[in-house]
Amino acid sequence: MLFAQILVDGVLLGGLYGLMALGMALVWGVLNIVNLAHGAFIMLGGYVVYFLFVAGLDPFAALPIAMLALFALGYVIQRGLLNLIVRSALLNTLLFTFGLNVVLTYLAQLLFSADFRTINPSYAGANVTLAGVTVPLAWLAAFLVAVLLAGLLQLLLDRSRLGRAIRATAQNLDAARLYGVDPRQIYAVTFGIGAALAGTAGGLYGLVAQITPYIGATLTAKSFVIAIIGGLENPLLVILGGIVIGLAEALASLYLGPTYSDVISFGLLVLILVLRPARSLKLA
């Protein structure tokens, strides 16, 4: 029964991990920017939902507001700052988003203090027991929101005019420009969507874990690994990548204990990258 419980926990948490990685994969695939500030957007989304919750709003009702707020922030950052350097060497965009991460982290520390925050609604401890396996409702809800948003993103990219413009820009910026797409606008909107997805993930993360200004870096690394496993093209595959990592984490802590978890995740990352060199080379 313990094993089944671990599996369920891993899958549910993994879905949320997948949602975290979704925005990073989208931005990486379309803009060719590996956004090291992605985790900071997740952190900010967590704070938006936390403060709305403290003000009396239900966390799930607060999610759309966090989404809009982070979309606006992402749009402005891309339009005003990242568009200025987007054509320079990869090292420079990496360094820039790293600096952005530092600025957002310490601004959050100044504004919100370094205290641990949890979003703790009345139903936080509620769960249902199915065949001896306990399913926390908040985790289940987070998982469903993640799958829903991935599906919506897929629909947006496949079916809408905006989605076609985004895909065209990702494939060939100059050709897209010739067909009347304004790449500055598309880049800003795409980055905004990425930030909005991160913000939603942050709000859900606050339901299952603690939020501090410093959670960004590890969440960025986790999102990166999931984006590599899931690929950059298909949103639902990214969710699947998240589930793989969620399961691996749950199983590793069950059988090996938490001491070596860093060694395990690093070993796994190297193994995945080295065994899939063709893909890594193509995207680099």
Place this chain on the structure above:
Amino acid sequence: MKWRWLALAPVLAVLAGVPWLGDAVLIQFGINALLIATLAQSWNILGGFTGYVSFGNSAFYGLGAYGTAIAMAQWHQPFWLGLALGAVLAVVVAAVLGGPILRLRGPYFAIVTLGISAALSALFANLDIAGKNIGLILPLTRDDAMFYELSLGLLAAATVAVAWIARSRFGIALIAIRENEDAAAAVGVDATRYKLAALILAAVFTALAGGIHAYWITFIDPAGSFDTTLDVRMVIMTMFGGPGTVFGPVIGAFVLSAIYEVLANGISTAAALFFGLVILLAVIFLPKGLIDLGGGFRALGWRYFLANIERHRL
């Protein structure tokens, strides 16, 4: 060219004379600044010349620190032997890990290196000979002037090495890899061997800096030795000063260390925030580093900054 090197002799003499001022705080600041400048200069060998961004060089720093500490505290050997042991450990790890990870490119390489320090830290936290989680205490030597001169000597050696690289066939091969690795391979550059050599050279200098620092502060533990904030600082200082140049990393390290020291006396959050803002502004306005500012500004005036934006904007 020769006279330009002679012009550096007085600078080196002034730096070497700092301990005679007798200001203990200044000497301590100097040791820290010289060691971080050495780390930046070592990072420059691989990161600056080949463009392979490593966020894992603190692993070599930690290995240097642990090598020195294990030799001195556990085996009661002299400091020099400890430094050598640390350097050997770093070379072995660089050679073993370098094979697989240097085949990865761009962000893949960068992210993989992020994990190296964390993994080694977990490993040393479980080793009996390394004192597990608690760490090791080294014999105490109160001679800051000696540590200062050692650090200065190490920085000078690393800078001479980079100066040699910049003018050698080896350096040209590294730059060719940075500009276009496939083209470099097509004209017969054995890219993997050159990258591995650069990584090992960087590992040696980084490990020596870690060993000197360990003996200086006389205490090491896993978190302090495999300190990932060091990775961030060496990358930023190199980029700020001018990657792939001989003096850029040193200038960047000195300038940012001094500013950080002043700000950290006030609020440390403000200092960190300032660091982040410096990176943002430097990438936008000074993508080639401080060292490019002089020539560029003379040629273009204030338009130098606009030209940098114009080149990289969408």
